[in-house]
Amino acid sequence: MTTPQPSNVKVVIADDHKLFRKGILELVNDFEGFTVVWEAEHGKDLVNKLSPENLPEIILLDISMPVMDGYQTAEWLTKHYPEIKVLALSMHNDDNSILRMLRCGVNGYILKNTDPSELEKALRTLETDGTYYSSRVAELAIKCxxxxxxxxxxxxxxxxxxxxxxxxxxxxxxxxxxxxxxxxxxxxxxxxxxxxxxxxxxxxxxxxxxxxxxxxxxx
Structure with a gap:
């Protein structure tokens, strides 16, 4: 039995590296049922662009960004737009960074060097179940x-x-x-x-x- 695909899930990417954003944008747009509707260079840019008229279902959020980093942005989103699902997409693989982002309220966490298939799985799981953590992140949280x-x-x-x-x-x-x-x-x-x-x-x-x-x- 084929799992039903989401109709058109709106995604926003917040990352200060333009080339990376463009690569992720093309990748996500190739996933059936997902569309990147706009991008942000950092947390402050994201906050300024958000409005009730253009809210995405999912935000792909980097941690290391200027002006307003991923931790600050995740906390702000949890407080002001808890209905938006936030997937941390970062190069940080250390315990402190991962646990800190979880405490900031993100709905999921995967690494930037992950396989595209896991990114797609993460997006679909976020949309259906509300949360997604890679095996590395889940093992860390349980270990603690x-x-x-x-x-x-x-x-x-x-x-x-x-x-x-x-x-x-x-x-x-x-x-x-x-x-x-x-x-x-x-x-x-x-x-x-x-x-x-x-x-x-x-x-x-x-x-x-x-x-x-x-x-x-x-x-």
Whole structure:
């Protein structure tokens, strides 16, 4: 059975390297159902060009840009246009850069040297599922949550324990699905089940429970 393709997803590219932008523009326009509608040289340029009349569905966002970098831009977009999906497309492969962008609220992260097929997969997954992280990024995020001593919590499932660990980070809930390899709706149901099971009413309550019960340790 053939997966239905998106009708016409509007994409914007924010990157200070003109040649790279043009290459990505041609690549994305060759993907069925995706169209680059405009480009931006840096975050400030992107912010100035955005308006309710020309909002894209997806923004491909570089990190190292002058005037307003990718971190600042991602935070601004998360605050002002949370409905826009942001895919970080960067040369930065270090742990700090990746985790910092995740904390800024991006919906996905892939490297600039990735194969074009992964870029297409990322765009399609973003449109259908809302998030996409490469295996490198997912492994990094999960690695940061594991601790040397394994605690036993018979009343909680393995998924619930991993969910609680993620809740103790600054990552938004929307990042949990690809990291736990579950559907976004399962993120919501897991959160609600934990609220009831642990008798808490907020993420703060989840964090307090995780710390008190040794699920998450402050280094």
């Amino acid at each position: 949550l594991h601790h040397k001593k394994k605690e036993v919590h018979p009343d909680l499932s393995e998924r619930e324990i991993e969910f609680l660990k993620l809740a103790c980070t600054e990552l938004p809930y929307k990042s949990f699905a690809p990291l736990l390899n579950i559907h976004p709706r399962v993120v919501e149901s897991t959160r609600e089940n934990l609220f009831k099971k642990l008798e808490v009413e907020s993420r703060v309550g989840l964090v307090i429970y995780a710390i008190k019960n040794g699920i998450f340790k402050i280094e």
